[in-house]
Amino acid sequence: MLNVGKIEEGFVLDHIAAGKSLSIYHHLKLDKLDCTVAIIKNARSNKMGKKDILKVECDINTLSLDVLAFIDHNITVNVIKDGKIVDKKELTLPKEIRGVIKCRNPRCITSIEQELPHIFVLADEKKEIYRCKYCEEKCRERF
């Protein structure tokens, strides 16, 4: 079995659905951060059979994880400080998602004005429904 060393400060994102870690890497914009990232694909899991894990070595205040709840609220977020787990973050659905999903409605103003940011607003927390801020089209994308 492959061993990846522990991190001193940062996040360990556990229980990511197998194969989804790269998409999360991009949605968290980790490619833009100058930090160490370990992407573990298809790790053995008793609970899930297979899972992905992301280890991110960074200042814990620099990374916004809000979008994770939208992607998959089953992901476990372990906050690491001095090499130890100091917190397990509860994922709550963000009120607004900016620049992550695109509105697919061909009648939406975002379809002709390219510079407009794609913004989705949480319309129904219980049913986890997001709607485009401009045209109110329901977001059908899931990761």
Place this chain on the structure above:
Amino acid sequence: MRHLMSPLDFTVEELEQLFDLANDIENNMDKYAHACSGKKLATCFYEPSTRTRLSFESAMLNLGGSVIGFSDAGSSSASKGESVSDTIRVISCFADICAMRHPKEGAPMVAASRSAIPVINAGDGGHQHPTQTLTDLLTIRSLKGSLGNFTIGLCGDLKFGRTVHSLINALVRYEGIRFIFISPEELKVPDYITDMLKEKHIPYEEVIRLEEIMPRLDFLYMTRVQKERFFNEEDYVRLKDFYILNKEKMKLAKNDMLILHPLPRVNEISVEVDDDPRAAYFRQVQYGVYVRMALILSLLEISV
């Protein structure tokens, strides 16, 4: 500064004030004849809509203001590729208030976010048409005396009709409203609306034939059933007459039931019904002017 994007932007109390003002305008037109003297309304219509544009222009002229604008995208800078945000910033230098119609949904909202003047959504694609809903509400309130405790039948294309969805969303805020939806199976009101009604415990029924429920209605809101919405010609031929209101069907209605229609009417209300005192759709157009006058005054924060 406020804008109007959706009929739900105003609380029920704010709407009451707006409708009181509209009724005062109706009864005292002279009092408001110079209220907007020196003010300009820009009608930015990126797609043709003669009725709505003329209603806005008439409203501003009745208030003593003046009107500038364009009536299709071809005669605006949009044809040169200018964004809505840039256009509204330019228009803000020319006018005091703007009514915007745009084929793309959310365009007036983008304009409002960049505008230095109030923006009124005069219809954005299939999304919102708030001044139509305000017109419908004012008509109901003026002709019945209040906005509550009545049964309204909505008939025709309830699936794609944005005026219908918008009116339902606006009416659920009032007490004692009962809805009866009359439409063919293919054009039933969408699930998200019936789910919302269930959640709010608001009574509703769905029926296919207009005749069976006519005697129970206080209002009948007619819309057009378009042939192209049907899956096949056979169904269209079979069902189309169910949704045509004629003298025969009117015999079944209460003496004080009122017929509303967002217009344009094609053949869903036969012309023989026009002379019936219960036909309120042309009075509805007049209320559209009053409510737009009240809205312009309210958004410009002008009191008379």
